[in-house]
Amino acid sequence: MAATLAPSDQLNGSIFSPAGALTIVRAGSVARELENTPDPLTIDLSRVERMDTVGAWLIHRSVRDRGAQVTGASSELQELLRQVAEADHPAPVRPVGERGAVAELGAWTMEAGRTLVGLLGFFGATLVGFLNLIRHPKRFRYNAVVQRFDVVGVRALGIIGLMSFLIGIVIGQQGAVQLQQFGAEVYTINLIGRITVRELGPLMTAIMVAGRSGSAFAAQIGTMKITEEVDAMRTIGVSPIEALVIPRLIATVIMMPLLAFWAMLMAIFGGGLFSWISLEIPPLTYVQRIAEVVPATDLWVGLIKAPVFGFIIALAGCFQGMLVANDAEQVGLKTTAAVVQSIFLVIILDAVFAIFFSSIGWI
Known part of the structure; x- marks a missing residue:
């Protein structure tokens, strides 16, 4: 009524x-x-x-x-x-001023510490999963790894190639503007070659993979947590680490060096196209100059960093996906956290690699 x-x-x-x-x-x-x-x-x-x-x-x-x-x-x-x-009670009033800033900093630090401890624990569980697969190789899911090759690698070639091509043009244009003041436009080739092979190639590839694949890992596993598929796996005796995490880790680690090398080539190609059109440097001269100024150590530095970046991205994405509770809102929150965490860790690792390679003379 x-x-x-x-x-x-x-x-x-x-x-x-x-x-x-x-x-x-x-x-x-x-x-x-x-x-x-x-x-x-x-x-x-x-x-x-x-x-x-x-x-x-x-x-x-x-x-x-x-x-x-x-x-x-x-x-x-x-x-x-x-x-x-x-x-019906008033919402708690957040402290303001210096005490409020200190309280927020402390809360952020505690949360970061808990996340780091959880990530280390998840890394340990992943290592245990790898050891179990080595002891029982028949449980390894080849089809899942091949499928991730397609998702992480093949389908990312277009966007990573386009991004790297444009970055090569931008580096060439900005470098030429500054070097023209000293009549040294030819050194634009040095700038393009070294910065793309050593730094921007693997770093920008890692950022793109984190936003594309790392977020997908967190969303996929998080959705499976909500639909209780992960619990069903445990019930029938299937390890979620072996079935969901390890195939994504292996695929990302293997594909990252290939994607980084592809990004290096496309960035060099974009810079060469700009040099040919704007600076009137012939393509043959550009290629010869790239071979002269880019040492082999730069290529090895980029290719060594790429799989480590891929491992961190896949680990963070799967870790955040496993943290999703029985709430659809958590999927979006953990997906965002996976991307932020991956990019943050990648930049920290890049700085560590820079110090390490400088200390051993690879500069």
């Missing part, structure tokens, strides 16, 4: 007597009727058959703000009103 609201003026005040269902469907009309009912107000709930939290909130607000009296409520309605009243 639809709710009917019947306010009536009495000598001792106004009585508001709704009937039927007092739910969110009639929230707007109920609120207007309550506002138009003069004080002192008595709310008679004897004819209310059903009430949800929205209706209970409207009644509670009238009691809290206007001192209304509630009569005729059944035991179920009284319990609902009591729960709403208990939940």
Whole structure:
């Protein structure tokens, strides 16, 4: 039965007597009727058959703000009103100023520490999974690895190639503008060759793979957590680490050097095209100059960093996916966290590699 609201003026005040269902469907009309009912107000709930939290909130607000009296409520309605009243408390005020900044920094540090410990634990579980597969090679899923080769590597060639090609053009253009001041435009080739092979090739590839594949890993595994497929795997004796994590790790580690090398080639090609059109450097001269100024150590530096970056990206993506709880909102949050965490760790590792290779003379 639809709710009917019947306010009536009495000598001792106004009585508001709704009937039927007092739910969110009639929230707007109920609120207007309550506002138009003069004080002192008595709310008679004897004819209310059903009430949800929205209706209970409207009644509670009238009691809290206007001192209304509630009569005729059944035991179920009284319990609902009591729960709403208990939940009505002001939101905690966040500290401001220096203490607030310190508190936020401390909370962020604690969260980062917990995440790092969890990631290290997940890394240990992954190593155990690798050892189990070595002891039982028949459990290794070749088809899953090959499928990830396609997803992580083949389908990423287009976007990574285009990105690297444009980056090569940008590096050439910006470098030529600065070097023209000294009449040294020819050294633009040195800039393009060394920075793309040693740094930007593997680094930009890692960032692209983190945004593309790392986020996909977190979303896929997180969705499987919500649909309880991961729990079903454990129930039938299948390790989620072996079935879901290790194939993605292997595929990413193997494909990253190939993608990084592809990115280097496309960046050099983009820089060469710019040099030919804008600086009028012939392609043959450009290629010969690249071979002269880019040492083999630069290529090895880029190819050594790439699989390590791939391992970190896949590990972080799978780790965040495994953290998803039974909440669809968690999928988006953990996917975002996977991308941020992957890029952050990749940049830190890149700095560590730079210090290490400089210390051994690969500069």
